Amino acid sequence: MSAKVDTSIMKDLKHFGLKDAHKCFHCGNCTAVCPLSTPENPFPRRFVRYIQLGQKDKILHAPEPWLCYYCGDCSTNCPRGADPGEAMMVTRRYLTSLYDWTGFSRKFYTSEKFEIIAILAVAILVGLGMLLFNTGNPNWEHAHLNSVWPSHAIELADLGMAAILSFLLLTNVFRCFRFIMGDLAFKIPVKIYASKLKELIVHTLTQKKFGKCTDRMQWFVHLMIMTGYASVFLMVVVFINGLTIENLKFQRDVIYPLWHPWRLVGYYSTFAIMYGTTYAIIGRLKKSKAPYKNSHPTDWMFLILLQLTTLTGIFVHITRLVDWPLPTYGLYIVHMMVAVPMLVLEVPFAKWAHLAYRPLVLYLLKVKEAYLQEQPVGAEEVSAEVASAEAVASE
């Protein structure tokens, strides 16, 4: 099997945040110190090697970048300061751009200017849209959002957005699936795919692999952001109009009593996201630990948008509580101008996309494993493949 060498990869990956991978002298310390690296799926050194050797195809088909949660043990213990953890992070950014068929993700990662302009453009569109499309008859006596933008209309917009998002993300997810599974993709019976679905759900909800990292704080912070974000996403997208049930509506003008589940969930989400993002922002500013030492512009954008969305949400909540109509409506527009670009751009094209790729890859590995156990012939093919990969790596 020939190995194609992409000589430009090292230079290209600089745009994705690669800095120190050239310093690696391949002692293997990182792979052996990593608590998540296994004999079946060893990393990260292999990827530093692929990067140095321009092995783009090897990277494209590899599941390992998604098995790394960037606890930073490899970088802390690296004798050369080659920062293998960062190389894995860069590989994930690179893979996100390779999975994306639109080419948008690549632009987003490689040009800060493009990233900012894209977000501003969507924000302005949203702002203009909200100014143009409303009931034209706001309630100036009381802060009643439904008098300006009725929840059923927001729900429609939500569904439109969700459809576009899902289309983009799922087409990229499909490409990821093809790259990871290769020839096996449609050879494996649906039965096996179905039998392992539980893995997908468990990994999505618990991220239990992350808990195996030495620094469990990172897992906790990540869980806070994930659960906070997921619950608020459910409320604003699925329950914005309460599935037409009055007492399930997230956006309604009569404020729920304090004990109402929506208020409690809302407060939890707000706290969880603010806690998680503040911890990460302070960490990145202070470079307090290995995973916070190098921040790509998209890392900052992610945290800033998420925190701004939450902050404007808090302000809208306060102005509603004190019943100030004008500030409520104004802040609501700003809130949307931040939240929508974050979702539309980050979910299919940038950092958010990992919410799909990471559990998917873990799931696919389980599927592959189950299939190979049933198919001894297939196992041989794969071990031949591994052997040839090793041969390339050792060249």
Added chain:
Amino acid sequence: MANAVTQSILVVGGGMSGLSAAIEAAEAGHEVYLVEKNPYLGGRVAQLHQYFPKMCPPYCGLEINFRRIKNNPRFRFYTMAVVESISGEEGNWDVSIKIDPRYVNEKCTACNKCAEACTMEIDNPFNYAMDKTKAAYLPHDMAFPMRYVLDPALVKSGEAQKVKEACPYDAIDLDMQPQTVELKVGAIIWATGWKPYDATKLDNLGFGKYPNVVTNVMMERLAASNGPTQGKILRPSDGKAPQNIAFVQCAGSRDENHLPFCSSICCLASMKQSTYVREQLPDAKVHIFFIDIRATDRLEDLYRKAKKDENIVFFKGKVAKIEEDSATNNLVLRVEDTTSGTLHEITMDMVVLATGMQPNTAEDAIPTPVSYDEYGFVSALGAKPGLYAAGCTRTPVGVYETVADGTAAALKAIQSIARR
């Protein structure tokens, strides 16, 4: 020669490089003072089992040097002494030396009566604290000077009087005080050598936590007949002969978190030590885990020989983590085979960490401004006229290079005075 106030030379450090420098200078006709921190001369070499290139026992080389000292009236030395201050300039240095009390004077015949009377024990520094020695002790069998030492803790204790009275030659002086000696010298040679990098700093490798993880300098003592096991290579936890021994190269070396440089000798030291193992334990299997093997010039033969040995496995990959199986005290090494890209967990009976050489000047600087390199070695750039570094104070080297370097330093010192 007009400006040199004195033709005498001070050598600091009585290890192989300092001894060589001092003896060569004295034999060239100069008055020489040698200052040594330990109660004996010979330094780290005295603690080896065998040394390169001919696998000689250290006494072989040291004995010759000690005889040259005894025959030379221009050679004076102070043990248990350190240089406290240096002032002046090339050709005219004022040096102040502090000598700690030994509590034993020149009447000592090394009869061992004091040690027999003494019950107090201390960690034996000569054996890197792997065993105990009496608090009234001879530093090691062939110590030069052949004279006992009393530990300060013993002198303070109630037992001191009893030990003093046990000496038939009136050689014990419990009232001995620290002394200061002022010297005027023309040139200074600094040869305070090295120390093994502190392996307890290597968190992941378990030294100090797991008894069967030892360092390479400890391995020398385990193999030496005057060591804690009388020369039998036994693992510390249960005193059994190990069947699987790992040498972990670059334990803290070539690592920017520890010693960023290569000590250049540890690869060969491990190969040398694997010959100790192979000679004593013919069935034992040795694994040498390395990043790169560095076997320079004629010592490459040692590497060639080791590679031919079926019981010595060279495993390319840096050991990242060592964990102990608490039931057996065996050690599990996590390491990637970087040739095949595969991850392994390998169980061993005993692990030897090949720690590097840290210059003593990195932590105890010379008491006069001198330029150092980024690792604490005395730098050749911006060297101070009249003060010369030798041996491992200058760069990490093996024994025979250190001898040559000591001789070179003696010549530099002589030139520095003679040129005037």
